[in-house]
Amino acid sequence: MTENIKVWPGTPLSEKDIKEKRILVTEWQPNLKYAWDAGIGYGRYFAELKKGRIVGTRCDKCRRVLLPARVFCEWCFRTVDAWVHLQDTGTVNTFSVAYTGTAAERLKEPLIPALIEIDGSGGVAIMHLISEVDPWKVKMGMRVRAVWKPEQEREGAITDIAYWKPI
Amino acid sequence: MQRRVAVIGIGYTPFRPISPDLSFKEMMFEAAQKAYEDAGVCPRHDIDAFVTCEEDFTHGRSIFNIHTPDNIGAVLKRIHTLPAESLYGLADAYMLINTGLVDVMAVESHSKASNMLTPNYLIAHAMDPVYNKPLSYNPYFIAGMEMNRYMHERGVTKEQCALVSVKNKANALLNPEAAYGDRISVDDVLNSEMMFWPLSRLDMSSPADGGIVLVLACEEKARILCDKPIWVRGVGWCSDAPSLETREWGEAVYARLAGEMAYRLAGIEHPRKEVDFAEVDDSFSYKELQHLEALKLCRSGQAGFMVEEGATKREGEFPVNVSGGSLGVGRLDEATGLQKVLEVVLQLRGEAGKRQLPNIKVGLAQSWRGLPANSGAVAILSNE
Amino acid sequence: MRKVAVVGAGMTKFMRRAQETGKELAWETAKMALDSCELTIKDVDCVVMGTAPDAFDMIHMKSEYLSDGAGAWRKPYMRGFLGGGTGVFTANQAWYHVASGLFDVCLAITEEKMSSCLPHPQGAFVTCWDQFTESPLGTSLLWFFAWEMNRYMTAHGITEREIALVSVKNKKNALDHPCAQLSADITVDDVMGSEMMAWPVKRLDVSPTSDGAVALVFAAEDVAKRITDRPVWVQGVGWCVDTMYIGQRDLYYPKYVEYAARMAYDMAGIKEPRKEIDIAEPYDPFSYKELHNAEGLLLCDKGEAARLLVDGETQRTGRQPWCPSGGALGVGNAIAATGMMKVAELFWQLRGEAGKRQVPGKPRRGVAQAWGDEMQVGTVIVLGV
Numbered sequence: 001m002t003e004n005i006k007v008w009p010g011t012p013l014s015e016k017d018i019k020e021k022r023i024l025v026t027e028w029q030p031n032l033k034y035a036w037d038a039g040i041g042y043g044r045y046f047a048e049l050k051k052g053r054i055v056g057t058r059c060d061k062c063r064r065v066l067l068p069a070r071v072f073c074e075w076c077f078r079t080v081d082a083w084v085h086l087q088d089t090g091t092v093n094t095f096s097v098a099y100t101g102t103a104a105e106r107l108k109e110p111l112i113p114a115l116i117e118i119d120g121s122g123g124v125a126i127m128h129l130i131s132e133v134d135p136w137k138v139k140m141g142m143r144v145r146a147v148w149k150p151e152q153e154r155e156g157a158i159t160d161i162a163y164w165k166p167i
Numbered sequence: 168m169q170r171r172v173a174v175i176g177i178g179y180t181p182f183r184p185i186s187p188d189l190s191f192k193e194m195m196f197e198a199a200q201k202a203y204e205d206a207g208v209c210p211r212h213d214i215d216a217f218v219t220c221e222e223d224f225t226h227g228r229s230i231f232n233i234h235t236p237d238n239i240g241a242v243l244k245r246i247h248t249l250p251a252e253s254l255y256g257l258a259d260a261y262m263l264i265n266t267g268l269v270d271v272m273a274v275e276s277h278s279k280a281s282n283m284l285t286p287n288y289l290i291a292h293a294m295d296p297v298y299n300k301p302l303s304y305n306p307y308f309i310a311g312m313e314m315n316r317y318m319h320e321r322g323v324t325k326e327q328c329a330l331v332s333v334k335n336k337a338n339a340l341l342n343p344e345a346a347y348g349d350r351i352s353v354d355d356v357l358n359s360e361m362m363f364w365p366l367s368r369l370d371m372s373s374p375a376d377g378g379i380v381l382v383l384a385c386e387e388k389a390r391i392l393c394d395k396p397i398w399v400r401g402v403g404w405c406s407d408a409p410s411l412e413t414r415e416w417g418e419a420v421y422a423r424l425a426g427e428m429a430y431r432l433a434g435i436e437h438p439r440k441e442v443d444f445a446e447v448d449d450s451f452s453y454k455e456l457q458h459l460e461a462l463k464l465c466r467s468g469q470a471g472f473m474v475e476e477g478a479t480k481r482e483g484e485f486p487v488n489v490s491g492g493s494l495g496v497g498r499l500d501e502a503t504g505l506q507k508v509l510e511v512v513l514q515l516r517g518e519a520g521k522r523q524l525p526n527i528k529v530g531l532a533q534s535w536r537g538l539p540a541n542s543g544a545v546a547i548l549s550n551e
Numbered sequence: 552m553r554k555v556a557v558v559g560a561g562m563t564k565f566m567r568r569a570q571e572t573g574k575e576l577a578w579e580t581a582k583m584a585l586d587s588c589e590l591t592i593k594d595v596d597c598v599v600m601g602t603a604p605d606a607f608d609m610i611h612m613k614s615e616y617l618s619d620g621a622g623a624w625r626k627p628y629m630r631g632f633l634g635g636g637t638g639v640f641t642a643n644q645a646w647y648h649v650a651s652g653l654f655d656v657c658l659a660i661t662e663e664k665m666s667s668c669l670p671h672p673q674g675a676f677v678t679c680w681d682q683f684t685e686s687p688l689g690t691s692l693l694w695f696f697a698w699e700m701n702r703y704m705t706a707h708g709i710t711e712r713e714i715a716l717v718s719v720k721n722k723k724n725a726l727d728h729p730c731a732q733l734s735a736d737i738t739v740d741d742v743m744g745s746e747m748m749a750w751p752v753k754r755l756d757v758s759p760t761s762d763g764a765v766a767l768v769f770a771a772e773d774v775a776k777r778i779t780d781r782p783v784w785v786q787g788v789g790w791c792v793d794t795m796y797i798g799q800r801d802l803y804y805p806k807y808v809e810y811a812a813r814m815a816y817d818m819a820g821i822k823e824p825r826k827e828i829d830i831a832e833p834y835d836p837f838s839y840k841e842l843h844n845a846e847g848l849l850l851c852d853k854g855e856a857a858r859l860l861v862d863g864e865t866q867r868t869g870r871q872p873w874c875p876s877g878g879a880l881g882v883g884n885a886i887a888a889t890g891m892m893k894v895a896e897l898f899w900q901l902r903g904e905a906g907k908r909q910v911p912g913k914p915r916r917g918v919a920q921a922w923g924d925e926m927q928v929g930t931v932i933v934l935g936v
Contacts (some may be wrong), residue, residue: 008730009579010564010763011571023570028300028609030292033284034227034682039190042683067798068684072196074237074794077203077210094705094802096697097750102689103674113694113749115798125798127685135750140705158684169652224611229604229678230634233924236792243810246792247640248632250605250614255629262651267552268788268818293611296667297572406618406628413619424625432653540615542628 041070044083046156052148054086056121065121087119088146089167097135110135116144116164128158132165143167169432172264173389173396174512174548175271176206176382181344182496182506185281186376191226194277195238198378203240206382207392208271210240214382215269217246218260220253220276220501224289227282239275239380253379254504254534254544258402260383270388274381276502280374290538295410309539310371311363313416314453318365320417323456325365327471329356331452332369334480335488339495341481341522346375346497356452370452375497379505381512397512398549400529401435403428406542414541419454421542422461422533429531429545438463443527444485444514446507448535448543449492455479458533459487462545481522489514489522504534508546515550555649556775556782557642557934559588559768560895565732565883568666569762573608574620576764577662581622584658584766588778595768596654598623600630601641601661603886606675609667621660633790635836635923636930637661638765638890642919643788643932645769655771662764663885672760680925681795693749693757695926699802700751700839706803707854709842711751715742716860717838718755721874724867725881727907730892732883733759742838756838761883765891767898783901786916787821787933789814797925808847808920808929815918815931816849824849828933829914830900831871832893834922835878844920845873847929872910875900890921890930897934 017023038046041057045068048055056065057080059073065084072079095114101107112135115125130138132147144164154160178201180186180194189197203210210217217239221231228234232248235241249255253276260272283289290306317323330353339348351369359368389396405424408414426438435441445464449455456470464485465473473479479487490496490510499506511530513519528549535543561583563569563576571579577600585591598621605613614630621628631637631644638661645659665672676692703709716739725734737755745754775782789811794800812824821827833844842856850871851859859865865873876882876896879889897917899905916935922928 005729008562008564009571009583010566010569010576010730012564012566013568013570015568017570018568024297026297026301028296030609031285031288032224032227032292034282035284036227036282036682037187037190037279038683039193040188041193042190046683064799066796068796071193072238074240074242074796075211077200077240093798094698094702096694096701096752098691098694098697098748099746099750100691100693100748102677102691104671110750111689113688113690113698115698115802117798127688127690127798129688140701157687159687222612223605223678227678228682229606229675230632230924232633232792233679233795233927234681236927237794237796241792242794243791243807245790245814247644247790250612250630250632259629259631262647262653265651265653266647268647268650289611292609293615295616296610404627404629405625406615406623408624409615409618420625425627428627536612536615540612542615542618 042068045069049160050154050156054088054118056084056086058082058084065124067118067121067124067126086121090116090118090144092138092140092142092144093117093125094140095130095138112138128161129163131163170265171386172261172383172399174381174399175384175389175393175396176202177509177512178202178205179379179509180377182346182375182377182499184346184375191277191279192238194378195275198380199239199275202380202382208382214271214273215245216263216272217241217244218249218256218274220249220251220256222250222501224292225283225500226279239273252504252534252536252544253501254532254546255404257508257546258404258544261399261402264383264385271384274383276505277378278376278499278502280500281376293539299411306538307363309411310451311366314366314451316416317453317457321468323471325357326353327474328370328452328456329353330474331449331455332356332494335449335492335494338481338489339491342491342496345491345495347373347495348491366451372450372493372498375499377499377502379502379509381505381508395516397515399546400549401429401433401547404544409541419457419461422458425543425545426462429547433547442529442531444489444524445487445531446490446510447487447533449488449494450498450535450537452494454535455487462533486524489524504544507532507534511548515548553650553652554772555646555769555785557767557898558770558775558778558782559584560898561587561766562730562892562895563764564730565761565763565885567732567759567761569664573617573662573664576664577617577620577660580764580766581658581660584768588768590768592622594656595622595658596656597627597648598658598660599641599644599648601637601887601891603634603637603663604675606678607663607665607668607672617662622658633923633928633930635886636890636921636928637887637923639894639919639921639930639932640790641887641891642767642894643790643930646785646788649769649771655774657769658766659769660766661887661891663888664762665760665885666762693752696837697749697752699926702802703839703843704751709857712739712743713857713861714839715739717835717841718742718880720866721835721878721880724875725877728877728882731877731881732761734877734881752837758836758879758884761885763883763885763888765888765895767891767895781902783898783934783936785932786935787815787819789931791929792924793927795925795927802926804853805843805847805929807927808844808922809849811929811931812848815933819933828916828918830875830897830910830917831873832876832896832919833873834920835874835880836884838880840922841873844922848918848920867910875908875910893919894932901934901936
């Protein structure tokens with residue numbers, strides 16, 4: 001059947017068609033604002049980050065550490081048993097050298113986003129950025145340490161850790 | 168031949184205007200844990216599939232189903248999301264169980280309406296981008312226009328609509344989970360702030376937060392797991408014309424067609440005689456009346472008189488929105504439909520406490536997708 | 552279980568920017584699919600819609616807006632959603648609409664209009680990640696793929712040049728696809744020399760963003776046999792989602808794809824997928840993803856996919872053709888529509904109607920797969936004749 005179809009529907013446009021308004025274009029900026037409840041798990045996780053500490057929770061049934069901290073174990077589907085304090089050091093699980101930003105724009109200096117396995121968690125990683133290193137020297141398994149923002153600048157957010165640097 | 172499907176477990180959190188104590192994940196967990204406990208199932212072993220009903224923009228996260236499996240025990244299992252009203256979730260589960268592929272399934276939906284700070288703009292964001300968005304009206308005008316047309320076509324009065332608010336808010340006083348129970352008079356409604364004439368402030372429901380989870384099962388499993396299975400006898404859903412320019416303004420066609428589908432599956436020929444009570448959408452007071460007519464639960468043009476006579480009160484001959492409805496409980500975004508089902512299940516089980524209805528066998532739950540949509544679903548449940 | 556067949560298919564061109572609105576794209580493809588099996592909208596009992604996040608078309612409750620274009624006026628109409636896995640899931644959903652016994656004919660539509668989001672559709676992805684732990688870092692979609700590709704390469708000792716071959720193969724396959732957006736005859740060196748996006752991901756490793764729509768018509772056995780003498784049966788479906796906590800699992804292997812594939816294979820009675828499946832359309836939004844997903848689909852051992860590719864086994868004429876359509880890399884990545892494009896490709900291939908793209912040797916069974924969310928979703932469908 002497909003070989004018999006001469007014209008497939010669809011009218012491609014070029015960027016020029018839009019810039020020069022050769023077709024009708026309407027613009028719309030949605031005005032949407034949210035304030036999300038952090039809840040118990042993330043609430044404490046961020047409160048501790050503000051103090052310069054990383055906490056997780058522990059499920060005694062599957063013996064896992066849950067990170068970022070949360071109040072129930074998704075695997076056993078039960079409430080967790082305890083809070084656990086973790087180190088602010090870790091090991092690079094995987095990483096990238098990113099030359100583009102969130103909206104696909106080019107970055108002047110590349111970022112090094114990575115998954116970092118936090119010490120004391122049994123290999124559970126969090127998402128963060130690595131800096132103070134030549135991007136091409138970063139390796140999987142590299143040891144890193146958190147660089148905290150100064151205490152007065154911390155606001156109880158994941159960005160209270162400025163970045164991670166090699167030990 | 169359809170497989171029989173039953174609701175075997177329900178779990179929910181209280182419905183409140185705000186819920187700063189819990190994240191949406193913790194709210195989902197709480198409702199899910201209660202539902203699984205109620206059904207006596209372990210989600211990790213006994214439940215074959217899960218469906219959650221959430222719209223991205225309502226929650227402020229794109230691809231919302233990234234965030235759902237962990238919270239209801241569905242990790243590495245069959246789970247999908249319907250960006251739709253949660254009664255569609257029930258219909259979806261009904262279908263999946265009927266394929267024979269799954270035997271036990273969970274349906275989840277929750278509202279964190281309080282986290283959405285610009286709800287009017289949210290509704291505006293659902294309008295047609297070319298025809299309607301540039302007008303930049305507050306989208307509630309749609310409800311005003313619809314109410315006006317409905318009143319005009321069916322001879323319904325503003326007082327009759329006001330009575331719906333009075334009734335539902337009074338019903339909510341007996342529902343410990345409801346957020347907006349109140350004792351008000353028709354004059355209170357008529358004298359409340361004029362919003363979008365003829366719609367007054369007290370004709371409109373207010374948002375609430377809360378999570379609901381249902382567990383459904385096929386007949387064989389339901390008989391083993393549950394003493395009081397509540398059977399899903401029929402489901403129906405339908406979309407009418409989406410654009411403002413082409414839709415019916417007087418009649419709720421989507422509810423009529425969804426109702427017809429559900430009645431057909433349930434083998435119901437005379438809805439008014441065979442259904443004992445109903446929880447219908449009352450996001451706005453007039454919507455309850457419009458939906459009762461569309462669902463053939465009263466004769467055309469009679470809904471106004473029905474509420475005037477008190478027939479739809481809790482002690483009336485055909486109780487409607489005994490839970491308090493959206494006007495009394497609060498509108499729960501996508502979870503609104505499951506709140507309707509929840510009430511029908513509680514009533515049919517005889518677990519509705521002070522608001523328990525006597526001698527009931529068949530209940531109907533109906534939902535509307537909310538402004539500016541023109542679609543909705545119906546479910547018919549029975550305790551035998 | 553009721554037997555369900557695919558009886559018709561329709562598709563629009565895949566384009567960076569379409570003049571048509573989402574509604575119009577949906578309508579074009581719906582019309583084409585119905586025409587292809589000589590049905591009218593009156594014959595359709597229900598409609599399912601698959602379309603990825605509302606943030607792309609920039610309309611809240613997108614399915615409501617699209618409903619009339621999709622032919623859903625006054626019909627039961629439902630939208631299912633599984634992120635990037637939506638396209639194949641929508642086919643699964645159409646299957647269970649019919650298999651449930653509630654409906655006889657189901658029209659399944661997938662539509663995407665990513666060009667609506669300015670300045671670039673990629674910006675819409677920022678709103679996907681966890682609002683507390685991920686988005687505040689300035690997270691980009693590409694990071695996730697780069698992490699996974701890096702992990703996958705390192706775990707198996709696969710090189711970037713080997714992975715680049717996927718782009719070369721798929722873009723070349725797409726030269727024969729009349730709807731393709733980015734078909735090209737390129738070399739491994741072109742891929743290696745293309746702009747670095749997020750190491751190890753380069754521009755030519757990435758599929759483009761696209762506008763487009765695809766539709767399929769599903770029918771129950773008795774109806775299907777009346778409509779056509781060449782129905783393509785849905786033999787198995789599967790879908791599965793892993794945890795959202797990406798640091799809690801190892802990215803080198805897509806376990807969720809394997810689980811979904813096992814569900815579909817069990818249903819289809821497939822014991823040895825490598826022998827029993829003639830064509831595969833694994834999801835290839837990024838070049839390494841085809842290999843990664845093919846391993847999840849159990850089409851080869853873990854870490855073996857690159858070898859099959861290098862040996863030419865996954866070419867259209869090879870022993871195991873992967874993405875004969877040209878895939879997301881060649882035809883374009885209109886998220887949900889691309890997932891269903893892969894199902895449509897199986898439909899055409901199994902009916903011997905794929906024209907220049909036809910896989911030789913009368914293939915009898917194929918598997919299509921899509922992937923989605925935050926490296927979490929596997930959706931799988933098995934079709935056969």
